[in-house]
Amino acid sequence: MNLMIAVPFVVPLLGAALALLLRRSPRAQRVSSAVTLAVVVAGATLLLDTTAGGAVAVTQAGGWDAPLGITLVVDPLSALLLLVSSVVLLLVLLYAVGQDISGLSRAMPQVFHPIYLVLTAGVCLSFMAGDLFNLFVGFEIMLTASYALITQALTRERVRASMIYTVVSLTSSILFLTGIALVYALTGTVNLADVAEKLGGAPPELRAVLALLFLVVFGIKAAIVPMHFWLPDSYPVAITRISAIFAALLTKVAVYAIIRTQTLLFAGDDISSVMLWIAIATMVVGILGALVQDDINRIMSFVLVSHIGFMIFGLALNTVAGIAGVLYYLVHHIVVQATMFLVNGLVRQYVGHTSLRSIRGLTAVSPVLALFFFLPALSLAGMPPMSGFVAKVALFEAGAQAGGWLVWTALVAGVLTSLLTLMAIFRVWVRAFWGTPLPDMLEARAELRRGPDVAGRRVMAVTTGAMVGAGIAVTVGAGPLLEIAFTAAEDLLDGDAYIEAVMEGAT
Amino acid sequence: MSTREENGREPQRGAVGDGAPPEGWEAPRERWLSTVVRPAFGPRSVLLEVATRLLIPTILVFSVFLLVSGHDQPGGGFAGGLVASLAYVLRYVAGGRRELAAGMPMRPEALLALGLLVACATAVAPLLFGASVLEAASVTVTLPVFGKVKFASFLLFETGVFLIVVGLVLSVVSALGARMEAEEEEVRIVRARTTRFGRMRGGPR
Numbered sequence: 001m002n003l004m005i006a007v008p009f010v011v012p013l014l015g016a017a018l019a020l021l022l023r024r025s026p027r028a029q030r031v032s033s034a035v036t037l038a039v040v041v042a043g044a045t046l047l048l049d050t051t052a053g054g055a056v057a058v059t060q061a062g063g064w065d066a067p068l069g070i071t072l073v074v075d076p077l078s079a080l081l082l083l084v085s086s087v088v089l090l091l092v093l094l095y096a097v098g099q100d101i102s103g104l105s106r107a108m109p110q111v112f113h114p115i116y117l118v119l120t121a122g123v124c125l126s127f128m129a130g131d132l133f134n135l136f137v138g139f140e141i142m143l144t145a146s147y148a149l150i151t152q153a154l155t156r157e158r159v160r161a162s163m164i165y166t167v168v169s170l171t172s173s174i175l176f177l178t179g180i181a182l183v184y185a186l187t188g189t190v191n192l193a194d195v196a197e198k199l200g201g202a203p204p205e206l207r208a209v210l211a212l213l214f215l216v217v218f219g220i221k222a223a224i225v226p227m228h229f230w231l232p233d234s235y236p237v238a239i240t241r242i243s244a245i246f247a248a249l250l251t252k253v254a255v256y257a258i259i260r261t262q263t264l265l266f267a268g269d270d271i272s273s274v275m276l277w278i279a280i281a282t283m284v285v286g287i288l289g290a291l292v293q294d295d296i297n298r299i300m301s302f303v304l305v306s307h308i309g310f311m312i313f314g315l316a317l318n319t320v321a322g323i324a325g326v327l328y329y330l331v332h333h334i335v336v337q338a339t340m341f342l343v344n345g346l347v348r349q350y351v352g353h354t355s356l357r358s359i360r361g362l363t364a365v366s367p368v369l370a371l372f373f374f375l376p377a378l379s380l381a382g383m384p385p386m387s388g389f390v391a392k393v394a395l396f397e398a399g400a401q402a403g404g405w406l407v408w409t410a411l412v413a414g415v416l417t418s419l420l421t422l423m424a425i426f427r428v429w430v431r432a433f434w435g436t437p438l439p440d441m442l443e444a445r446a447e448l449r450r451g452p453d454v455a456g457r458r459v460m461a462v463t464t465g466a467m468v469g470a471g472i473a474v475t476v477g478a479g480p481l482l483e484i485a486f487t488a489a490e491d492l493l494d495g496d497a498y499i500e501a502v503m504e505g506a507t
Numbered sequence: 508m509s510t511r512e513e514n515g516r517e518p519q520r521g522a523v524g525d526g527a528p529p530e531g532w533e534a535p536r537e538r539w540l541s542t543v544v545r546p547a548f549g550p551r552s553v554l555l556e557v558a559t560r561l562l563i564p565t566i567l568v569f570s571v572f573l574l575v576s577g578h579d580q581p582g583g584g585f586a587g588g589l590v591a592s593l594a595y596v597l598r599y600v601a602g603g604r605r606e607l608a609a610g611m612p613m614r615p616e617a618l619l620a621l622g623l624l625v626a627c628a629t630a631v632a633p634l635l636f637g638a639s640v641l642e643a644a645s646v647t648v649t650l651p652v653f654g655k656v657k658f659a660s661f662l663l664f665e666t667g668v669f670l671i672v673v674g675l676v677l678s679v680v681s682a683l684g685a686r687m688e689a690e691e692e693e694v695r696i697v698r699a700r701t702t703r704f705g706r707m708r709g710g711p712r
Contacts (some may be wrong), residue, residue, distance in 0.1 A: 002634055002638075002639045002640060003634045005640075006630075006631060006634060010627050010630060010631050010640070013623060013626075013627050014623070014624065014627045014628075015621075015622035016623060017620045017621075017624040017627065018620075020616050020617070020620035020623070021617065021620045021621075021624075023616060044509060059639050060639055061639055061640040061641045061642075062639065062640070062641040062642055062643070063633075063638060063639050063641075063642040063643075070641070072640075132707075330625075336591045423526055
């Protein structure tokens, strides 16, 4: 068990070292990075297999027992997210490799590979961290890697975007550290399980302040309104593979952290009305932003912001059904959002940009591309029978069960947001995919077909297809996935299993 | 211009800017901070150079001391690595990018990779013996001269951290300082050529 838990964190770091050593031979570097991520996927699969029934796997690094040592914990929630993230990370890496082979990207592979694997290690550590400080370390590893990644293939625009991104992220990190210090001052420990036990005796006002502080810290990273402004400014500007992985994972890691801290540490505190208001604001403001944008990547970024609102809504319900809905929504959204950005990368091949103003008739240019856009887009908008529909129904059902006027307001806002998402998606569909193609797009297609880089473009198309397939798999596998989500949600709301597993053997 | 001739190397133009590291990784190792080679920037400071020559060995030894004593005393791989990389930074400040390149044992990326490998390998190694990640073992032996010495397996991990820190600082210095310096020098050479020979020998590219 010890070995299994170490895999998702240590293997990517080893892979990063290998990628650095192999920087002179791009082919060896690609193979080693892909194998590294494949090992992580395999490890995550085994972890999910052991924990799916509700078990909690714990390892105490360094051999020191719980409140003192470095605790790594994998419960069903962590295992599920580890698996989905590693699959998406692997597919995006393959897409990037295709892009590098085809010579369509200006990114430097010798820099990209090591840092990408370090990012993987950071994401995995965040999901497994058993204490607040390691959660911070995981976040920092992830963010430091992301600062380097967002400036790949440097342009003036990217420098500007990365400045905003870095400053905002550092601000949230400072607040995070402050929060950890406050928790330590209050309880004398940073181990999540230990804090959960000791916070019980703290005055409720103090607990509420801490709960709100952590909500703000992770809310900045998750881009909930009103802390969302940085996201549509920075993500769309980065190169395709980076915006895909940022949109899919970084905000979701923050959502994971919100779920973990709010359910485990602040279980008894009621900030759910605050969270419901935030959820309503995030859903509505995000989607209204998406409706007025003219660039596909920016539209997708605003849609991303708005859909974070759904997750906050489910979490605010504080019921098993609500949290299970959030978990399924997380899985669905990670896959679909990454797919959308990869498809936008394919669009960029034909026109060199993603602005709706000068794209017409993509369906005629490439029917396959249109299909790749259409399926995840429907899913994102929540049309039956796609995974987005299942996720939203799960959330709305949970909301209806919970009741209360604020919940119903949020529900109405959610339905409205779904419809507006559909509108935003169809705006893209009508303007970019219908109509007669522009002459230079046909020229670009002819040139791409003649070009010597067909192999790389084929890899890109196949990996995007695989992502679309993964999205369909999330739909088809909704039954078992929801089952795991319900188990995980029960564990989360109960909390005792987690605390017992971690504190076992503690003095 | 004297820098170029006395160094016996033509600066490789074009190597700058397309991702290649600053030139001169294989610069001679025998004489360092030589008074013959004029630094590429500004006037030289004899005081600084002499002090640097005296200090560097001491700093490096001190960094190793910090590394070794780190397992149960203040110090450790991170602190040791920072101190060691300060020695190289000092040499860079005194002598410019050629001195920095000449002083590096290997390229910073390779140092980073090696450190990461060592650290990860020692983190995972205990798993093979059925212990948990990062678990440490130590033996105390009595050596003839040193007396009782404690060897902790953690020293290996700390060595990895040490290498990572040195590699990171060196790559930052060579990317931010040395690269900029190389580009500046380039501009100066081009400008000198155009003013001397005008358009005949080709103006700025």
